[in-house]
Amino acid sequence: xxxxxxxxxxxxxxxxxxxxxxxxxxxxxxxxxxxxxxxxxxxxxxxxxxxxxxxxxxxxxxxxxxxxxxxxxxxxxxxxxxxxxxxxxxxxxxxxxxxxxxxxxxxxxxxxxxxxxxxxxxxxxxxxxxxxxxxxxxxxxxxxxxxxxxxxxxxxxxxxxxxxxxxxxxxxxxxxxxxxxxxxxxxxxxxxxxxxxxxxxxxxxxxxxxxxxxxxxxxxxxxxxxxxxxxxxxxxxxxxxxxxxxxxxxxxxxxxxxxxxxxxxxxxxxxxxxxxxxxxxxxxxxxxxxxxxxxxxxxxxxxxxxxxxxxxxxxxxxxxxxxxxxxxxxxxxxxxxxxxxxxxxxxxxxxxxxxxxxxxxxxxxxxxxxxxxxxxx
Numbered sequence: 001x002x003x004x005x006x007x008x009x010x011x012x013x014x015x016x017x018x019x020x021x022x023x024x025x026x027x028x029x030x031x032x033x034x035x036x037x038x039x040x041x042x043x044x045x046x047x048x049x050x051x052x053x054x055x056x057x058x059x060x061x062x063x064x065x066x067x068x069x070x071x072x073x074x075x076x077x078x079x080x081x082x083x084x085x086x087x088x089x090x091x092x093x094x095x096x097x098x099x100x101x102x103x104x105x106x107x108x109x110x111x112x113x114x115x116x117x118x119x120x121x122x123x124x125x126x127x128x129x130x131x132x133x134x135x136x137x138x139x140x141x142x143x144x145x146x147x148x149x150x151x152x153x154x155x156x157x158x159x160x161x162x163x164x165x166x167x168x169x170x171x172x173x174x175x176x177x178x179x180x181x182x183x184x185x186x187x188x189x190x191x192x193x194x195x196x197x198x199x200x201x202x203x204x205x206x207x208x209x210x211x212x213x214x215x216x217x218x219x220x221x222x223x224x225x226x227x228x229x230x231x232x233x234x235x236x237x238x239x240x241x242x243x244x245x246x247x248x249x250x251x252x253x254x255x256x257x258x259x260x261x262x263x264x265x266x267x268x269x270x271x272x273x274x275x276x277x278x279x280x281x282x283x284x285x286x287x288x289x290x291x292x293x294x295x296x297x298x299x300x301x302x303x304x305x306x307x308x309x310x311x312x313x314x315x316x317x318x319x320x321x322x323x324x325x326x327x328x329x330x331x332x333x334x335x336x337x338x339x340x341x342x343x344x345x346x347x348x349x350x351x352x353x354x355x356x357x358x359x360x361x362x363x364x365x366x367x368x369x370x371x372x373x374x375x376x377x
Contacts, residue, residue: 034122035061035063035122035125036058037057039056039057040056040127040128041130042128043130043133044130044131045132045134045135046101046104046133046135047136047225048103048105048134048226049104049105050102051102052100052101052108053099053100054114054130056096056097056098056127057098062116062119063117063119063124064076065088066115067088067097074086085105086101088100104134106167109133111129111131112132113129115127135167135225136197136198137224138164138169138170138201138227138231139164139165140163140222141172141222141231141232141233143159143161143218143235144162145235146233146236149236150238152209152239153209153210153239155209157209158204159174161174161204161220163200163222163231165193166199166222167197167198169201170223170224172188172201172202172203172220172221173223174219174221175219182205186204187206188201189202189203201222209239210241215239216236218237219232219234220232239269240269240315241269242316242317242318243266243316245311247264247322249322253325254325254326254327256298256327256328257298259297261292262295262322264292264309264320266311266318268313274289274311274313275290276310276312277293279306279307293307295324299326300326302324304323305324306323307321
């Protein structure tokens with residue numbers, strides 16, 4: 001076997017190194033001439049009617065540049081006459097061919113790409129695909145029925161809010177009369193329009209009306225990314241309800257023989273209210289349709305007597321029951337037998353209990369309905 005001498009092996013290694021160095025230099029020189037992107041488009045969002053710029057800048061551009069939309073070429077002139085809202089801005093010297101779209105429309109909700117052709121020695125290049133998402137503000141919300149809803153307490157009410165043509169569909173929310181968000185009883189739905197992009201939105205709020213809803217304002221808000229602040233629509237609830245009755249006394253209790261005055265008041269819608277008074281279930285004709293009942297010379301028989309005020313309007317009738325509190329005092333109650341000691345009993349209406357007191361020393365004997373007292377000398 002033949003072996004190369006050491007000098008020859010060293011020469012061969014030097015030759016290989018020179019060749020590798022030359023190839024690296026040539027490749028670097030050629031690479032520096034290849035066209036490449038200094039800036040390329042990326043996904044963006046824009047509101048319909050605004051202006052958007054998709055960047056594209058190429059170093060060492062060797063061929064012709066064009067933009068595509070969903071794979072369709074738009075042309076290679078800076079002023080794209082077939083697409084009057086499109087133009088390539090920037091300068092050839094800087095290799096800037098950014099695409100400006102003004103004004104943006106739904107038609108621009110597409111995928112864009114910047115492309116440059118090559119030549120015999122330099123291949124063409126394509127940028128990454130950039131999705132332009134176009135937002136469209138929704139129409140102002142409308143609430144039906146409205147703007148005033150007339151109803152009756154205890155009835156079921158259904159409010160419907162609609163907002164048309166948003167992209168994405170409008171987000172609809174309900175606020176009650178206190179400004180709090182309503183989540184119960186809400187059904188939300190959307191419908192895609194014929195253009196395949198925009199959507200109508202609908203929200204239905206269902207609930208049972210009470211007196212507390214009287215003159216309350218319900219608000220529907222519509223929002224989506226194209227809006228700086230939500231759009232609103234309002235409806236007022238005009239709720240009819242029967243009277244809510246309250247009875248007040250001119251004092252907490254009465255002594256036997258005093259005059260008691262009771263006043264009946266009612267909150268109602270409609271506010272035209274008629275009144276009737278009853279004592280132990282029997283109508284008091286002299287107080288017909290009066291808000292006051294006057295009991296003169298209250299006696300012990302009136303103690304704990306049921307007093308009823310009945311109030312009516314065209315929606316319904318309500319009533320409230322109270323009781324008179326008549327305080328009676330009995331003096332010189334004697335025990336049976338020849339020997340007696342003066343005793344006194346006080347009867348209180350709220351607690352029909354006798355208090356037995358020894359008048360000689362003012363000591364409390366008992367609080368009972370009756371007692372047996374053994375009297376001594």
